[in-house]
Amino acid sequence: MIFNETKLRGAYIIEANPIKDNRGFFSRAWCKREFEQHGLETNIVQCNISYNLKKGTLRGMHYQKNPYSETKYIRCIKGALYDVIIDLREDSKTFGQWVEVELTEENNKALYVPKGFAHGFQTLQDNTYVYYQVTEYYTSEAEGGVRWNDPKFNIIWPIKEPIVISSKDSSWPLFKS
Incomplete structure (x- = not known):
């Protein structure tokens, strides 16, 4: 695997390092x-x-x-998505900044998202599957979020208005530090 740290300290784009032959390829997804x-x-x-x-x-x-x-460790296993993370660590030099990466079944990239980040994505194809590995059990009372179109972050989404979004995701509050 090839580990590429993003401009947000501790967040990595991880690329497969496939061994190819006439059958296809073999690569580690996790080690x-x-x-x-x-x-x-x-x-x-x-x-x-x-x-x-x-x-x-x-x-x-x-x-x-x-x-x-x-x-979180995130990979697209079918289809394609535009994945975005925001650094919400108040003691970070990159607090409030975001990065994006396109994850597709073809490029075999994954995104490592450390604690203290918000995460979201927009699908670029129908029938997209996303696989997550996480280090904590989901706890509903600990769930938080910020609005996908919060002007504080000014995220540039590939499709300006979501075609499908849940009422919960469309009603997250604007961010307050």
């Missing part, structure tokens, strides 16, 4: 040892799949509040 060598959290306790029927579906921007804050 505790390699993650630990980069100082990344490896205590995965839950794996989730998000199925998204329509192109333009927007999910986010989500996080879990302390003490249930979670690290």
Whole structure:
């Protein structure tokens, strides 16, 4: 695996390093040892799949509040998505900044999101599947979020208005630090 740290300290885009032959390829998607060598959290306790029927579906921007804050490792296993994270760590030099990465079944990239970040995505194709590994169990009372179109962050989404978005995601409050 190839680990590329983003401009947001602790957040990585991780690329597959496939071994190819006439059958296709083989590649690690997860290796505790390699993650630990980069100082990344490896205590995965839950794996989730998000199925998204329509192109333009927007999910986010989500996080879990302390003490249930979670690290996420995200990969697109079918289709394509525009994945976005926002640094909400108040002591961070990049507080309030965001980065994006396109995750597709073809590019085999993954996104490592440390604790203290909001996360969301918009699908770029119909029938997109997203696979998450997380370091905390989902705790409904710790759920938090910020609005996908909050002017404080000014995220540039590829599809300006979501085609599908939940009422919860469209009604997250504007961010207040």
